[in-house]
Amino acid sequence: MHDPRYAALRALLIAERERAGLTQVDIAGRMGKPQSYVSKYERGERRLDLVEFLDVSKALGADPLATVKKLFERIA
Amino acid sequence: MHDPRYAALRALLIAERERAGLTQVDIAGRMGKPQSYVSKYERGERRLDLVEFLDVSKALGADPLATVKKLFERIA
DNA sequence: GCGGGATATCCCATATCGGGTTATTCTCGA
């Protein structure tokens, strides 16, 4: 988890949320999760598996595949 | 974890490995992990986050993005 | 400063992980 690639992933998720003009509470609400859930994965206190990542991307209003592509281009 | 999408993910990873003609021991070796690691994620006893998925895809000799695309087409 | 909204922290019972070891199951040649 101290693998620098996780930092890139978090940065991307945070950037996507801000670009969408949404708060952690907004995203949490859309996913039926507490705000601490969003806070945690954005700060790397918790990981997201592939399925969760898909759900988060959707909640962010982003294109999941395009988001993954962006990430892989940065860390692959 | 009883979300059916996880089953689709596992099926895909197993199919990719078999298509590549590799064993769990082969993949585990390439990743510097024990065979039980591969056995676990293939049976859903353990989840893979995005970074781990990337590493697994590479070990499988598959194109990570293409693999994600295939998965999202099936479960998104 | 003050009121709120936004985000970070806490707590802690429960669930998951790591990985070496062992048990099962599968494959196939003789």
Added chain:
DNA sequence: TCGAGAATAACCCGATATGGGATATCCCGC
């Protein structure tokens, strides 16, 4: 059909991570 190996599953169990409600902080505009 039998047995040797290969391949995969299951086990153990201490170490870590997770869930989420509650609370504390931080950050602004006014």
